[in-house]
Amino acid sequence: MIKVGVLGGRGRMGAEVVRAVEGAADMELVAAVDQGESLDALQGAEVVVDFTHPGVVMGNLEYLIGHGIHAVVGTSGFEPERVERIRGWQAAKPGAKVLIAPNFGVGAVLMMAFARKAAPFFESVEVVELHHPNKIDAPSGTAYRTAELIAEARREAGCVAMPDATTEEIDGARGASVEDVRIHSVRLSGLVAHQEVLLGGHGEIFTLRHDSMNRESFMPGVLLGVRKVADLPDALTVGLEPLLGL
Numbered sequence: 001m002i003k004v005g006v007l008g009g010r011g012r013m014g015a016e017v018v019r020a021v022e023g024a025a026d027m028e029l030v031a032a033v034d035q036g037e038s039l040d041a042l043q044g045a046e047v048v049v050d051f052t053h054p055g056v057v058m059g060n061l062e063y064l065i066g067h068g069i070h071a072v073v074g075t076s077g078f079e080p081e082r083v084e085r086i087r088g089w090q091a092a093k094p095g096a097k098v099l100i101a102p103n104f105g106v107g108a109v110l111m112m113a114f115a116r117k118a119a120p121f122f123e124s125v126e127v128v129e130l131h132h133p134n135k136i137d138a139p140s141g142t143a144y145r146t147a148e149l150i151a152e153a154r155r156e157a158g159c160v161a162m163p164d165a166t167t168e169e170i171d172g173a174r175g176a177s178v179e180d181v182r183i184h185s186v187r188l189s190g191l192v193a194h195q196e197v198l199l200g201g202h203g204e205i206f207t208l209r210h211d212s213m214n215r216e217s218f219m220p221g222v223l224l225g226v227r228k229v230a231d232l233p234d235a236l237t238v239g240l241e242p243l244l245g246l
């Protein structure tokens with residue numbers, strides 16, 4: 001039995017994780033901790049799943065690494081500087097493995113992989129992410145990661161800058177830019193989590209689209225992470241890709 005703790009257990013995702021862990025034959029839920037509650041309740045856990053808030057997740061990780069507890073992290077907000085800080089904590093106190101997945105949906109991971117593969121073949125690539133209006137951050141962690149992967153692929157392939165003659169009449173009209181890849185964030189009642197990657201070339205458009213219809217859709221990926229995190233070869237893994245053999 002894997003002893004599992006959940007951080008953010010009363011949240012939209014955390015509550016779903018609690019249900020999934022309770023339903024897994026090889027896992028035991030030892031603690032679910034929410035805002036204002038002590039992290040010490042997690043000390044009996046071998047693996048802790050974090051779906052909290054970009055503003056608190058780094059403090060949570062520092063605690064878990066300090067106590068040798070493996071972490072499976074779905075919380076968004078992991079720009080490169082944060083990743084480096086986590087590596088520093090792990091170097092100072094080796095033992096705890098950390099898996100950070102911007103998206104635990106298998107289809108979303110495949111969308112990112114296909115976007116990376118396709119990006120060098122098109123002149124223009126832009127990302128449109130669409131979410132429920134209670135989402136507290138923009139752009140989504142998935143869109144940020146997708147843009148990083150697109151930029152990396154285009155850099156490696158020696159692509160030239162994307163064509164764009166536009167002057168913004170209103171700030172933000174062209175969306176946000178991550179390494180020159182544009183991200184547009186839609187917040188709309190009725191949505192859960194969705195993303196399109198638009199790739200444009202000479203007389204053709206290639207569109208990749210992924211839709212999470214509910215939060216249960218993330219659970220196979222989360223449970224896979226819980227089962228595998230302790231045996232991952234690296235102290236820190238970003239993305240579910242290696243766990244899916246991608």
Ligand SMILES: NC(=O)C1=CN([C@@H]2O[C@H](COP(=O)(O)OP(=O)(O)OC[C@H]3O[C@@H](n4cnc5c(N)ncnc54)[C@H](OP(=O)(O)O)[C@@H]3O)[C@@H](O)[C@H]2O)C=CC1
Pocket residue numbers: 007008009010011012013014033034035036051052053054056073074075076077101102103104105141218
């Ligand atoms: N990787 C993935 O596949 C997915 C990632 N996410 C990400 O997960 C995160 C959470 O999303 P969601 O569940 O919708 O958000 P919610 O706001 O519904 O849940 C967050 C929960 O964390 C709690 N919380 C806040 N601070 C702390 C703290 N210091 N310690 C413990 N718990 C705390 C909140 O409590 P309170 O309400 O009292 O503040 C709340 O219960 C976001 O960053 C989102 O982008 C979401 C879906 C999928």
Ligand SMILES: O=C(O)C1=N[C@H](C(=O)O)C[C@H](O)C1
Pocket residue numbers: 076102103131135136139140141142143192193194
């Ligand atoms: O807040 C959400 O809902 C989601 N957050 C993650 C993100 O920021 O990419 C994953 C998914 O898009 C749902």
